Each structure stands twice: as C-alpha cells, then as structure tokens.
Amino acid sequence: MRLIALPLSLILLFATSMLRAAEEQTAEEQAPKVIAYYELAPSIVVNVKGKAKYIRCDVQLMTRDENRLPAISLHAPALRHELILLLSDQQGDEIRxxxxxxxxxxxxxxxxxxxxxxxxGEEMIDDLFFTTYLVQ
Incomplete structure (x- = not known):
C-alpha cells in the first residue's frame, strides 16, 4: 500500500504545481498592459524638398506594454535615423x-x-504622435 501511496502523492504534488503555474501564466496574460510613451529627443530638424525649407518635429512613440520601453530606447538611434531619412524625402507643401x-x-x-x-523580431510600437510640428 505504501508503494502505491508514494507515487500517487508525487503525481498529485506535480499536478498541483503545474496547475498553479498555468493559473499564474493566465493571470499574467490577462493583466492589463500599461501604456507607455517614449520621446525621441532632441527635436528632429531636417531639410525638405520643394518651397518649404525644413521641418522641425518632436515625436512620441506609444507602446501598450511598458516592458518594451528598454528595447525602444536601445534602438532609438536607428529609429531617429529612419525618421530623418523619411522626413528629408518629403515635399514641404504636401506635409503642411x-x-x-x-x-x-x-x-x-x-x-x-x-x-x-x-x-x-516584433513591431513593439503601437502608435506615433507628433507633439511639435513645424514646416517652414
């Protein structure tokens, strides 16, 4: 009888711990994500095409998971670079x-x-906002 009780107890203990782990994982997945913003500072200023000479803008990036902020911050130089290239290719009259x-x-x-x-490996940025926008 003892030989059966010991393995049965171990199985019950293992199953209970697995259920707890599954419940904790489900609770984490259901927890509301905290919206966070990352400011690409300083202001971006680039020359544009056409009659307008330049654009100056401040950009805030929004993520629905604050745990993504370190990765966004890490790659801020690459994000700024992409924005500078994109903005400098714009027609000033169109973006006014x-x-x-x-x-x-x-x-x-x-x-x-x-x-x-x-x-x-994932997009991470949920939205982008211009908080300052000037084309001259």
Missing amino acids: TTKGKERLRKVALKALRKVMKQLE
Whole structure:
C-alpha cells in the first residue's frame, strides 16, 4: 500500500504545481498592459524638398506594454535615423496640410515598426504622435 501511496502523492504534488503555474501564466496574460510613451529627443530638424525649407518635429512613440520601453530606447538611434531619412524625402507643401501630416504620421509609424521588427523580431510600437510640428 505504501508503494502505491508514494507515487500517487508525487503525481498529485506535480499536478498541483503545474496547475498553479498555468493559473499564474493566465493571470499574467490577462493583466492589463500599461501604456507607455517614449520621446525621441532632441527635436528632429531636417531639410525638405520643394518651397518649404525644413521641418522641425518632436515625436512620441506609444507602446501598450511598458516592458518594451528598454528595447525602444536601445534602438532609438536607428529609429531617429529612419525618421530623418523619411522626413528629408518629403515635399514641404504636401506635409503642411492636415491630410499630409496624417499621411506622414502613418508612413512614419509603418517605417518605425519595420525597423523594430528587423531588430527585435516584433513591431513593439503601437502608435506615433507628433507633439511639435513645424514646416517652414
């Protein structure tokens, strides 16, 4: 009888610990993610094409998981580089309009997500906001 009780006790102990681990993992997955922002500082200033001479903008990147901030911070130079190339290729007159600004925001978001996907294996950036935007 003792020979049966010992393995049975071990099986019950193992099963209980597995259930606890599964419950903890489920609780972590269901926990609401904390939205966090990362500022690409300092301001980005680049020359643009056309009649306008330059654009100056401040950019905030939003992620729905604050645990991604260290990776975004690590790759900030690559993200700034991508934005500088993108912005310098814009027609100044087009990015002055509301539609042009929104189009640029979407294109920039897509470009930065692509950079993060290449560097980290996932996009990580959920949105991009211009907090200062000046075209002259």
